[in-house]
Amino acid sequence: MESTIISSKNFNAYFGANHVVKNVSIEIPQNNIIAVMGPSGCGKTTYLRCINRMHELIPGATTEGEMKLHKDNIYEMNPILVRLRIGMVFQRPNPFPNLSIYDNVIAGYKLNGMKLQRAERDNIVEGSLRKAALWNEVKDTLHKKGTFLSGGQQQRLCIARAIAMEPEVLLLDEPTSALDPISTASVEELLFDLKKNYTLVLVTHNMQQAARVSDKTAFFYLGELVEYDKTKEMFTNPKDNRTQSYITGRFS
Amino acid sequence: MKPIKGFSLKKVRAESAFKRTLVIMALVMIVIAAGIFLTLLVQSLPSIKALGGHYLSGKTWDPVSDIYGALPFLLGTLLTSFLALLISIPFSYAIAIYLGEYNPKGWLSGFLKNIVELVAAVPSVIYGFWALVVLVPMVRAIETKVGAAPYGVGILTASLVLAIMIIPYAASLGRELIRLVPSSLKEGAYSLGATRYEVLKNVTLPYTKSGLFAGLLLSLGRALGETMAVTMVIGNTNILPTSIFSPSNTMASVIANEFTEADRTVYLSALIELGLVLFLVTVVINLVGRMIIKRFTNE
Amino acid sequence: MMNPKLRYRLVKSKSVEWIIVLFAFLITVPLIAIIFFVLKTGISKISWHFFTNIPKPVGEAGGGIANALVGSLLIVLVAALIAVPIGILCGIYLSENKDSKLASYSRLAVDVLQGTPSIVTGIVIYFWLVKPLGTFSAVSGSVALAIMMLPIVIRSTEETLKLLPSSLKEAGLALGLPYHKVILRVVVPCGFSGILSGVMLSVARIAGETAPLLFTAFGNPYISTNVLKPMQSLPLLIFNYATSPYEEWHDLAWGASLILLIWVLLLNITTKLITRKWKVQL
Ligand SMILES: Nc1ncnc2c1ncn2[C@@H]1O[C@H](COP(=O)(O)OP(=O)(O)OP(=O)(O)O)[C@@H](O)[C@H]1O
Ligand SMILES: [Mg+2]
Numbered sequence: 001m002e003s004t005i006i007s008s009k010n011f012n013a014y015f016g017a018n019h020v021v022k023n024v025s026i027e028i029p030q031n032n033i034i035a036v037m038g039p040s041g042c043g044k045t046t047y048l049r050c051i052n053r054m055h056e057l058i059p060g061a062t063t064e065g066e067m068k069l070h071k072d073n074i075y076e077m078n079p080i081l082v083r084l085r086i087g088m089v090f091q092r093p094n095p096f097p098n099l100s101i102y103d104n105v106i107a108g109y110k111l112n113g114m115k116l117q118r119a120e121r122d123n124i125v126e127g128s129l130r131k132a133a134l135w136n137e138v139k140d141t142l143h144k145k146g147t148f149l150s151g152g153q154q155q156r157l158c159i160a161r162a163i164a165m166e167p168e169v170l171l172l173d174e175p176t177s178a179l180d181p182i183s184t185a186s187v188e189e190l191l192f193d194l195k196k197n198y199t200l201v202l203v204t205h206n207m208q209q210a211a212r213v214s215d216k217t218a219f220f221y222l223g224e225l226v227e228y229d230k231t232k233e234m235f236t237n238p239k240d241n242r243t244q245s246y247i248t249g250r251f252s
Numbered sequence: 253m254k255p256i257k258g259f260s261l262k263k264v265r266a267e268s269a270f271k272r273t274l275v276i277m278a279l280v281m282i283v284i285a286a287g288i289f290l291t292l293l294v295q296s297l298p299s300i301k302a303l304g305g306h307y308l309s310g311k312t313w314d315p316v317s318d319i320y321g322a323l324p325f326l327l328g329t330l331l332t333s334f335l336a337l338l339i340s341i342p343f344s345y346a347i348a349i350y351l352g353e354y355n356p357k358g359w360l361s362g363f364l365k366n367i368v369e370l371v372a373a374v375p376s377v378i379y380g381f382w383a384l385v386v387l388v389p390m391v392r393a394i395e396t397k398v399g400a401a402p403y404g405v406g407i408l409t410a411s412l413v414l415a416i417m418i419i420p421y422a423a424s425l426g427r428e429l430i431r432l433v434p435s436s437l438k439e440g441a442y443s444l445g446a447t448r449y450e451v452l453k454n455v456t457l458p459y460t461k462s463g464l465f466a467g468l469l470l471s472l473g474r475a476l477g478e479t480m481a482v483t484m485v486i487g488n489t490n491i492l493p494t495s496i497f498s499p500s501n502t503m504a505s506v507i508a509n510e511f512t513e514a515d516r517t518v519y520l521s522a523l524i525e526l527g528l529v530l531f532l533v534t535v536v537i538n539l540v541g542r543m544i545i546k547r548f549t550n551e
Numbered sequence: 552m553m554n555p556k557l558r559y560r561l562v563k564s565k566s567v568e569w570i571i572v573l574f575a576f577l578i579t580v581p582l583i584a585i586i587f588f589v590l591k592t593g594i595s596k597i598s599w600h601f602f603t604n605i606p607k608p609v610g611e612a613g614g615g616i617a618n619a620l621v622g623s624l625l626i627v628l629v630a631a632l633i634a635v636p637i638g639i640l641c642g643i644y645l646s647e648n649k650d651s652k653l654a655s656y657s658r659l660a661v662d663v664l665q666g667t668p669s670i671v672t673g674i675v676i677y678f679w680l681v682k683p684l685g686t687f688s689a690v691s692g693s694v695a696l697a698i699m700m701l702p703i704v705i706r707s708t709e710e711t712l713k714l715l716p717s718s719l720k721e722a723g724l725a726l727g728l729p730y731h732k733v734i735l736r737v738v739v740p741c742g743f744s745g746i747l748s749g750v751m752l753s754v755a756r757i758a759g760e761t762a763p764l765l766f767t768a769f770g771n772p773y774i775s776t777n778v779l780k781p782m783q784s785l786p787l788l789i790f791n792y793a794t795s796p797y798e799e800w801h802d803l804a805w806g807a808s809l810i811l812l813i814w815v816l817l818l819n820i821t822t823k824l825i826t827r828k829w830k831v832q833l
Contacts, residue, residue, distance in 0.1 A: 054725060059650075084727035094718040098740045108726040111736045158722070165726065270731035274644040277637055278657040281705070284698060285660035288667060291675045346574030354568060364575060371582045373819045375759020377786045378808045381793040382585050385801075416585070419578060447564035477668025479762040480786075484794060504670045504762070511674065511766055524674060531671045538666030539659075 002029040004070075005169060005199050006051060011065035013046050013055055020046045022223040023065070028169075028216075033191060033200045035210035035231065038220035039246065044203045045091075047220070048171050051201065052086040053079040069168070084108075086169045087162035092178050093154035095146035095161070102142040104157055105129060108165040124164050131197075132160035133190045152183020159190065169199045177205065188213055207247060211235055219243045292528040299521035307525060313490040313506075315514070320522040322529070324492045328500035329530075331407050331493060332482060333475040336414035337468065344419045344471075345464075348426025353456055354448070356431065365427075372420035380484035383413040388485060391497075400497040405487035408496045413481045422471040429463035430456060432549065463548040469541035477534045479504040503530045586812070593809025596802045605774060606788075609797050616807045618774045622689065622782040623811075626768055627758055629693035629778060634700035635750055641701070642708025642746075643734055649713075665702035672698050673763035681767060689775070689782035692768030696760060700753040707749020711742040748826040755818035759811055761786035785811045 006028040013021035020043045028034050036044045049055040050063055053074065067074045074082050095104050105125045109116055116124070125142070129135040134156040138149070146157050155175055162170060172191070176184040191200060191213050204210050210217055210231060217231045219240075227234060227243045238244045299307065303320055310321015347368060355361045391412070392404035433456050441451045457464075487499025488509055501509075503526045514520040600615055607614030641657065648654045672695050680691035719741060723733035739746065764770075769781040770791060785807050792804035 052725065054721065057721075057724060080727050080729055083725055088725035090718060090721065090725075092718060094716075094722040096719070096722065096737060096741070098737075098743070107723075108728070111723065111726070111728050111732055113732070161722075161726065266731055267729040270734070274640055274647070275653065277641040278644040278648075278653050280637060281641055281657045281660040281664065281701070284701075285663040287679075288663075288671070288675045291678050292671070295674075295678060342574050343578040346571045347578070349571050350575040354571065364579065367579050367582060370816060370819065371586065373755055373815050374585070375761070375786055375811060375815060377759065377761045377789045377793075378589060378812060379585070381789060381804060381808055382588060384793060386588065416581060420582075447560050449564035449567040450560070452567070473666060477666075477670070479668065479670040480790060484790070504668060507670050507674065508762060508765055511677075527671045527674045530668055534668055535663050535666045539662055542662055 002032070004028065005030045006201075007066075007068045008051075009066040009068075011047075011050065011067055012063065013043070013050050014062045014064075015046075015058070016060040020223050021050065024220075024225045026218060026225060026228055028199060028201065030199050031195055031197075032215040033195055033202060033213050035214035035217040036201060036203045036220065037205070037207070037210055037217060037246070038226075040205075042220040043223040044220055045173055048088075048173055048201060048203055051169070051171055052083050052088055054083075054088065084165055085167055086171060087165055087167035088171045089155070089158050089162055089173070089175050091174045093151060093158050095149075095154050095157050097145065097147045099146060100143045101138050101146045101149070101157060104146040105160050105164050107161055128160040128164040129157075131163055131190075131194065132156045133186055133193075134160055150183070152179045152186065155179060155183070155187060156190065159187070159194075163194070163198070167198065169201065170194065172200060172202045174203050174205060176209065184209075207235075219246065221246075289531070292524060292531055296521055296525040296528045298517050299525045302518050303522065307522070308529075311492055315510070315516075315519050318516075318518065320518070322503075322522075322526060324490055325501050325503045325506050325526060326529075327493055328407065328486070329476060329502040329504070331496070331500070332410045332414060332486070332502055333472055335407065335411035335496065336418060336475050337472055339411060339415035340419045340422060340471065341468075343415075344422035344426060347419070347423035348430055349452065349456075351423070352427040352430030353433075353452060368420045368423050371416075372424065376417060376478060376481045377484075379413050379417055380481035383409060383481060383485045387412055395497055400495065403487055403497070403499050405485050406497050406499045407486065407493055410482045410486040410500075410502070411496070413485060414475050414478060417478065417481060418471045418474055421474060422467055425467040425470065426460075426464060429460045429467065429545075429548070432463075433459045460548075462544055466541040466544035466548065469537050469544070473534045473537040473541065476537070477504060477530065479508050483508045503527075589805070589808050589812050592805045593807075593812075596806035597809065601806055606772060606792075606803055607799070609800070612799050614799070614803060616785070616788060616803060616810070618771060618783040619785045619788040619807060620810070621774055621776065622768070622771065623758065623784040623786075625776060625778065626689050626692050626696065626764070626782060626784050627754060629690060630696035630700060630757060631750070631754055633693060634697035634704055634753065637697075638701045638704025638750075638753075639708050639739070639746060642705045643712065643739070645705065645709040646712035647734070661702050661705050664698060665706075667698075668762075669695075669699060669760055670762040670765075673766050676763065677766040684779070686779070687767060687769035687781040689768050689778040689780065692764045692782070692784070693778070695763035695767050696757040699757050699760065699763065703753035703756060704746075704749050707752070708742070708746050711745030711749070712738060714745075715741055744826050748822045751818055751822040751825075755815050755822070758818070759786055759815050761790050785814075 004027045009025045011021060011024045012019065024047060036048065038044055046055060050067060055061050055063060069085065096107055099107060102125055103110060105128050106121055126135060129138065134153060137153060146154065149157060176187050179187065188209065194200060202214060214231045216229065217234045218228045219226045221242050227238065227240045234243065235247060238247060307320060307322055309323055311323050312319050312321045313324060347364065351361050351365055387409055388404035391409045392402045395402045437455050437459065438451050441455050482502055483505040486501060486505055488501055488505065489499040490501055493500040507523050507527055511523055514523055600613065602615055602620065603617055604615030605618045645654050645658060676691050676695040680694060681687055715738060720733055720738060723737040764784055764787050768784055768787065770787045771781045771783045775782050789804045789807050789811065792800035
């Protein structure tokens with residue numbers, strides 16, 4: 001029996017008076033890949049940003065309801081601890097332009113002033129880059145700026161940066177939407193590998209991608225969680241006709 | 253819960269202290285600006301009480317007999333500043349139009365642009381010194397020729413050096429504004445067969461009108477507050493100017509000359525009241541100019 | 552054959568263009584002449600002696616400007632130490648809290664400071680520091696200059712940081728960095744070249760300021776490094792000696808003008824070069 005790592009109950013999110021995430025209850029099992037799907041503007045990104053408390057950084061943005069990491073209420077923890085334990089990868093790759101590839105990977109430690117031994121640092125950098133399937137491509141240019149890499153490489157660098165902190169959960173917001181098909185394939189492959197050590201929540205617009213990599217899929221519509229089920233089940237036998245219309249392409 | 257390597261929550265507490273510091277810094281600016289105004293006002297009170305409205309209309313400034321009329325300095329300031337503005341306009345507009353419209357690239361405009369930026373950086377005391385040595389004899393020669401008293405120093409000399417000082421500033425400002433004209437507008441006119449001059453006259457200048465006016469205001473603000481170069485060549489005479497060759501004094505130059513000598517409360521206070529008037533005028537001119545430019549660039 | 556109306560329009564357009572070119576380049580003649588005049592007159596007054604000695608009394612030839620050099624460096628340094636941290640932090644506040652009430656009042660205050668004539672700043676600092684301390688002092692001059700630097704540093708910081716994408720900040724926050732670390736170790740380093748150029752330009756701007764020092768630093772014929780006492784500075788020396796009737800003092804003032812001019816121009820030129828080179832690629 002898998003244990004639940006993230007659970008939300010009657011969770012709501014607002015931008016001012018604009019109610020964007022409505023009463024979402026969901027349980028995310030450990031070491032799974034959960035795909036979050038739904039038409040544009042339905043609140044996928046917002047929900048994801050609520051999990052690691054990035055949402056509240058936007059002026060006027062508020063939340064309501066319960067969100068737990070294991071047994072702890074995320075909204076009662078220190079947000080910094082939350083973000084150390086729940087990593088995030090954004091839609092557009094955003095490596096730190098002033099840092100080298102090496103420093104980008106250990107940015108979480110370095111910029112936070114956490115002291116590490118030289119050997120320990122080297123280990124973390126190599127390990128994270130290997131896990132992000134980037135090591136072979138950059139091992140000779142570790143001291144070049146991260147912004148010299150291609151888009152796909154930059155995105156994998158951002159994944160390496162996030163997993164260097166050894167989070168328990170990794171949130172990914174359309175990580176391949178800015179990438180070409182080859183880079184997309186390598187990132188997808190990577191997600192599959194990462195599943196062994198992490199729990200992944202993946203927002204995607206791409207149904208094939210969801211079908212290929214995810215164990216469970218959550219379908220959002222106008223801020224509500226319409227359906228949440230095993231991916232295979234959802235794609236072959238959707239319970240709700242809004243899900244049905246979406247996966248058959250009747251609205252985008 | 254798994255411990256996180258080398259992390260302690262203590263470091264996190266600095267967060268709110270930092271945010272508070274930022275707020276304090278923003279408040280400091282307000283305190284300084286308000287403090288400047290209040291200091292000037294409070295220190296002017298003895299003069300305002302003693303002299304009242306006669307202060308601004310009084311034609312005589314004679315500290316020895318305790319008579320303080322600021323009119324000569326108001327006139328001196330206005331004359332030098334407006335004359336300087338008038339002299340500078342053809343040159344600063346020419347540079348702005350050349351760099352912004354006629355020839356925005358190319359080495360010749362690169363050269364002009366660099367010259368303008370360099371001379372904008374020259375300290376005003378150096379302009380003053382140069383004017384004292386080079387400009388004063390030239391003006392004296394002119395005065396001899398036209399039969400005016402050959403002082404050399406005076407309103408005209410001060411205006412000339414002021415004009416030279418504001419040209420680089422006004423030109424850079426004008427160039428930025430002219431470059432904001434959408435090229436689609438100009439191309440539209442060109443495609444209808446308009447000449448360069450017609451595009452300038454019917455598209456560029458009307459489009460930038462409000463911005464260029466604001467540029468004039470900001471230049472005027474600079475000229476009004478400029479102290480050193482003017483002090484060195486205006487002649488420091490506390491009587492009403494009768495012609496552009498008259499030696500005179502501006503508000504800023506009187507303060508520069510007499511502040512450390514003012515030994516009585518009313519005398520000192522009368523000087524500070526000049527500072528207050530100068531402050532209010534330049535600040536209002538600057539704020540209005542900035543407001544117009546902000547509105548213009550947001551359109 | 553060209554129609555006469557069109558030809559008239561073309562001729563008119565061409566002549567206006569020539570008039571504009573004429574005016575634009577005519578004015579460069581005196582502008583360049585001023586710089587050359589200072590270079591030419593100043594260079595002959597400069598020697599090693601000039602840097603290491605203090606001015607001689609009236610009537611004696613020779614002497615140098617060591618007191619003004621030391622004073623200028625010290626006064627400007629202290630001014631920068633005051634204005635740079637405050638200005639950068641205030642600029643951060645303004646770019647981080649674009650729409651807050653406090654930001655709009657603070658911005659208005661910065662506009663007011665920018666429009667305040669420098670002589671007025673001098674008067675005010677006289678009442679804030681010189682009178683309470685009972686003496687003219689270098690530090691009061693530095694404070695006056697710092698107030699003039701602030702608007703430039705604040706504006707350039709605000710403008711630079713505003714242009715940085717918000718994704719940069721989010722990247723830092725999502726890694727679990729506290730807010731101050733995100734700002735100081737991610738955002739500010741990424742905007743470093745813009746902020747630095749603002750700082751250097753503000754230093755160049757105040758290095759030549761005379762008016763705010765007249766009633767604050769006041770001047771001093773001897774070398775002094777005590778910031779609580781009156782101190783000489785290059786612009787003050789130039790002003791006092793240029794307006795004196797003595798030929799030897801004029802010579803000193805020309806030498807000092809050249810040094811000041813070179814200092815200010817070098818700052819401006821390096822700023823340009825550095826900004827181009829250190830631009831962080833986004
Ligand atoms: N910063 C913001 N301020 C105000 N409203 C916002 C903001 N960001 C998003 N919204 C609103 O919240 C709603 C949900 O947005 P969200 O970004 O979560 O959608 P999404 O499902 O991620 O869409 P997409 O697939 O296009 O990324 C939208 O209606 C949007 O208009
Ligand atoms: Mg989204």
